[in-house]
Structures are given as C-alpha cells and as structure tokens.
Amino acid sequence: MNYINIKSRAELWTYLKKFEDKGPHIIALDIEAESNLHAYGEKLCLTQIFDGVNNVIIDPFKIDNDALNPFFENINILKVMYDAGSDLSLLKNTADIEIKSILDLRPAAELLNYEKKDLHSVIAFELGIFLEKKKKYQKHNWTTRPLSEQALEYALNDVVHLLALKDIILAKLYTKKLLEPFFLKNLQIQNKDYTRNPEDKYRKINGYSRLRDDKKTMFRRVFDIREKYAILCNMPPHYVIHKADLINIVQDPKFVDKLRFAKRVGADLIQDLLQELRKAVEVV
Numbered sequence: 001m002n003y004i005n006i007k008s009r010a011e012l013w014t015y016l017k018k019f020e021d022k023g024p025h026i027i028a029l030d031i032e033a034e035s036n037l038h039a040y041g042e043k044l045c046l047t048q049i050f051d052g053v054n055n056v057i058i059d060p061f062k063i064d065n066d067a068l069n070p071f072f073e074n075i076n077i078l079k080v081m082y083d084a085g086s087d088l089s090l091l092k093n094t095a096d097i098e099i100k101s102i103l104d105l106r107p108a109a110e111l112l113n114y115e116k117k118d119l120h121s122v123i124a125f126e127l128g129i130f131l132e133k134k135k136k137y138q139k140h141n142w143t144t145r146p147l148s149e150q151a152l153e154y155a156l157n158d159v160v161h162l163l164a165l166k167d168i169i170l171a172k173l174y175t176k177k178l179l180e181p182f183f184l185k186n187l188q189i190q191n192k193d194y195t196r197n198p199e200d201k202y203r204k205i206n207g208y209s210r211l212r213d214d215k216k217t218m219f220r221r222v223f224d225i226r227e228k229y230a231i232l233c234n235m236p237p238h239y240v241i242h243k244a245d246l247i248n249i250v251q252d253p254k255f256v257d258k259l260r261f262a263k264r265v266g267a268d269l270i271q272d273l274l275q276e277l278r279k280a281v282e283v284v
Helices: 008-022 065-072 083-094 104-111 119-127 134-138 148-160 161-174 177-193 215-232 243-251 253-258 267-280
Strands: 004-005 026-034 042-050 055-058 078-081 103-106
Touching: 004 008, 008 065, 026 083, 026 148, 026 161, 042 083, 042 103, 042 148, 055 148, 065 083, 078 083, 078 148, 103 104, 103 253, 104 161, 104 177, 134 148, 161 177, 215 243, 215 267, 243 253
Parallel strands: 004 055, 026 078, 078 103
Antiparallel strands: 026 042, 042 055
C-alpha cells in the first residue's frame, strides 16, 4: 500500500499547508498507541490519515507535541473516526492534546443496531471488504521501529475505508430519521472532559474500594512503589507486581515474601523493591 511517510515537523507542516489553502477539509483519522502492554505508560505511537487521495503515516516519535497539537486541534479539518473515546482520553492525559471537529461513526453502529459493531465488521457488512490480520495486530507493539509494512498496512486499513463508510452510514441514518440523535451523541463525545482523576488509578483496582481507610493508605504506598520500579524497568506495572497481588500484600503483609518477578527486573532492583515493600506494609 502506497503512503506518505511524515517523519519531521517540516514534512508535517508542508502536508498540512494544503488544508489551510483549501479551507475546510475532511480526513479519516486513527491512532495506534502503547497502553501499558509492552512498556511502561501510555504514549501515542502512530497517526494514520486518509485524505480522500493519499494514505498518510505520521510518526510522532520524531515530531514533538507542539507540532502535532495544531493538527489535532484544527477546527477546520473534519476528522472522521471510529470509536474515538479511548484516543481522546489517551491524547488528553499523555500530551494535553484535544482532537477537535470529530465525526465519530461508532454511535451510528449502536443506532443502526449492527449485529457486530467493531469497525472491521461494519466495513465488511457495508462495503463487502474483509480485512485480514485483525487479531494479529490488536496487541501489536507499536513502539518498535522500524514498523513492518504489514503492520503499517493494517493501521492504514482502519482509515482508508472510513470516508466511504461515512457516506453509507449517514445516508442510512437520514433514511431512518436518526441523524439528530447521532449528532447529539457526537457532541457528547466531543464535549466530554477526558481528564482523568488521579484517584482513578487506585480506584480501578478490583478490591480497593472494599479496603478500610488505613489499608487504602497502605495500598497507595504499595501501588506507588510498583509504579516506581515499572518506570525504572520500562515495563508494564502488572509485570512487576500483578494488580491482584497488590491487594494480597495489603491484606497479608507476609505475602511480600511470596512474590515472583520477571527476569527483566534485575536482582539488585528486586532486593530494593522488597525492602521498600516491607517498609510500606510495616513488615519487620
């Protein structure tokens, strides 16, 4: 699949300049990200665009957020997306970027009551195009460089059909008199505040809400220690200590001695980690 590969601020500016010259424009947009699956934390790893003519790949590892921000937040570029919520949350909380002027087709899948509502299934149903290799790349490590041509093709397939899909879906929504609720759902998606509450990182752990207040304080100390060593090792936190074991440690401090660690956590770090955990739960 042919595509424009943008790897610098200057190349991005040159590509986007034509939108400014033409005025309002429409593109299909998607991103690939790392979310504590292969490395520590969340980060934008790839941006894919189809502008009606060109397939475009933007490598955010080589372009700083200050250069990406004007593109994502440009209100004169209508960005057709599918299930944009997770992308909006990731960009807001990792780069303080808000994607503006979105047309999210995912609410239409609910309103039109498709049997299968994931993007590839909707594309197959409406366009008769069956995209391959879906499962293989659902958990792909998008932080790796160089990315294979097969991975890039998979990523681009998520945008190259979106504009054609938009036309079919909007026509169906109009016929079924569902345009107004569709537009309302889109406004709700865009107007939502995606800023995460710092407390959520604790609350989302199953069992935390049932802990006594003193145990919650202890849990936070243990949780923060896990984060510290996950950052040091650049690995997903659950590889350092499984989230279920965080609760086990708090409920039974002796559980610290039963922990087993991945090889990526060096022996010296393990000893330091255990020492901090024992201190956090007051194990002598």
